[in-house]
Amino acid sequence: MNRNLKLSIKSPLKRELAFLTVPIFIETLLIMSLGAMDTFMLSQYSDAAVAAVGLANQILSFSFIVFEVINLGTSVLCSQYLGAGLTTRMEHAVGVSLAVNLFFGLLISGLLYFKAEWILSAMGLGGGMLPLGVGYMRIVGAAAFVQALAMTLSAVLRANNKAYWPMLVCLVVNILNIFGNYTLIFGKFGVPAMGVVGAALTTAGCRTLSMLILFVIVFCTTIRRFPWEIFRRWPGHEFHNLMKIGLPAAGEQMSYSCSQLVISFFITSLGMEALAARTYCVNLIMYSYLFCIAISHAGAIVIGHLVGNSRWNAAYTLGRYVTRVAVVITFGFSLCLAGAGHFIMNALTDNAAIIALGVAVLWIDVPLEIGRPLNIVYVNILQGAGDVNFPFYVGVIFMWTIAVGLAWLVGIPLGYGLLGMWWMFCLDENVRGIVFLRRWRSRRWTHRAFITS
Numbered sequence: 001m002n003r004n005l006k007l008s009i010k011s012p013l014k015r016e017l018a019f020l021t022v023p024i025f026i027e028t029l030l031i032m033s034l035g036a037m038d039t040f041m042l043s044q045y046s047d048a049a050v051a052a053v054g055l056a057n058q059i060l061s062f063s064f065i066v067f068e069v070i071n072l073g074t075s076v077l078c079s080q081y082l083g084a085g086l087t088t089r090m091e092h093a094v095g096v097s098l099a100v101n102l103f104f105g106l107l108i109s110g111l112l113y114f115k116a117e118w119i120l121s122a123m124g125l126g127g128g129m130l131p132l133g134v135g136y137m138r139i140v141g142a143a144a145f146v147q148a149l150a151m152t153l154s155a156v157l158r159a160n161n162k163a164y165w166p167m168l169v170c171l172v173v174n175i176l177n178i179f180g181n182y183t184l185i186f187g188k189f190g191v192p193a194m195g196v197v198g199a200a201l202t203t204a205g206c207r208t209l210s211m212l213i214l215f216v217i218v219f220c221t222t223i224r225r226f227p228w229e230i231f232r233r234w235p236g237h238e239f240h241n242l243m244k245i246g247l248p249a250a251g252e253q254m255s256y257s258c259s260q261l262v263i264s265f266f267i268t269s270l271g272m273e274a275l276a277a278r279t280y281c282v283n284l285i286m287y288s289y290l291f292c293i294a295i296s297h298a299g300a301i302v303i304g305h306l307v308g309n310s311r312w313n314a315a316y317t318l319g320r321y322v323t324r325v326a327v328v329i330t331f332g333f334s335l336c337l338a339g340a341g342h343f344i345m346n347a348l349t350d351n352a353a354i355i356a357l358g359v360a361v362l363w364i365d366v367p368l369e370i371g372r373p374l375n376i377v378y379v380n381i382l383q384g385a386g387d388v389n390f391p392f393y394v395g396v397i398f399m400w401t402i403a404v405g406l407a408w409l410v411g412i413p414l415g416y417g418l419l420g421m422w423w424m425f426c427l428d429e430n431v432r433g434i435v436f437l438r439r440w441r442s443r444r445w446t447h448r449a450f451i452t453s
Contacts, residue, residue, distance in 0.1 A: 028290055041185055053279075080305075095228075100242075102145060105148030109143065263404060299322035334369035
């Protein structure tokens with residue numbers, strides 16, 4: 001039996017996994033580059049602008065997790081409905097997702113626009129950095145509802161094995177973002193130099209264009225029509241399932257983002273050099289686990305199809321394969337990044353203190369990138385299989401006791417600063433990784449699907 005299972009995994013499932021991983025990898029690379037490009041191009045403007053925009057982007061990313069409540073549920077339900085051949089229910093789930101995320105997106109947009117100064121001040125941003133952060137957050141935050149819809153549409157296409165469409169859209173938008181940043185930040189082609197405001201205008205405009213293109217693609221290739229009947233008779237069952245999946249699934253991400261906001265508050269108290277070094281390193285390090293994100297999302301979709309078809313053993317074996325590949329590649333990339341750290345940091349800034357901190361952080365991050373891929377993969381594939389509560393509980397317990405509590409103790413009262421904090425982040429990622437590894441091997445996640453064939 002094990003031999004037959006290995007053979008089935010070796011051909012069709014691995015091909016499906018690769019078919020999804022490659023476009024998701026490219027799309028994720030482009031999405032990350034869209035945000036990182038603001039940071040890297042602003043580094044030629046000023047380190048203060050980098051620090052302000054880095055904090056603003058972290059708050060924006062946190063607010064976007066509200067949309068993930070619905071998007072994660074959409075991805076899981078669409079994958080399992082597709083595996084079970086329930087097309088009409090999938091269309092209703094998509095309609096509910098778009099309607100709910102539009103509503104919450106408009107609320108978040110208003111909050112970020114009108115309360116930008118209060119939020120950033122509460123996070124400890126002050127002096128010359130505050131107006132820079134406020135200007136960026138108001139413009140990008142006002143377009144939050146656009147991002148809500150774009151994220152939902154992308155999730156629908158991925159779950160339907162059409163991940164190449166979001167990839168192509170991101171490619172076009174990324175090229176426009178680079179051109180727009182160059183033009184508006186530095187004042188080229190007769191346009192006045194706008195600095196941080198120029199970066200914000202480009203980001204908001206590119207996200208709007210992305211949403212419009214994705215709408216056309218989804219309703220031309222995947223969903224035959226928008227299910228307007230959901231407004232006459234609200235499909236409470238689909239909404240219930242979306243929330244049942246999405247709340248704990250997004251809760252894990254929200255817990256992580258909340259912990260990162262608190263950590264940012266701690267690091268802000270260490271000074272501009274520490275905050276800027278963290279911003280640079282976070283934008284660099286994310287490229288080391290980029291492939292891990294891609295293969296974990298692809299693995300969750302394929303496992304969702306398998307679970308919808310009640311193929312539990314195949315799902316278990318595929319999950320172990322995805323984990324091995326993710327750990328090896330992520331760790332290798334982190335080693336390369338640390339080795340090139342001094343050269344990269346010197347290219348980004350001429351502040352000696354920021355360079356020294358950044359290089360040290362990149363080396364501390366190498367052992368962290370053993371635990372991080374375990375967390376990323378297992379959180380995604382457990383959610384794909386329907387085991388959505390366990391990752392939430394584990395995340396809340398360990399993130400807040402180790403990544404926040406111990407990081408504060410070691411970094412501030414004990415005086416080890418940013419480097420001491422990063423060692424605690426490393427401990428947190430690896431402890432959670434071991435817990436998730438044991439959960440997958442126990443198979444307690446089986447038979448938790450929301451739909452079976």
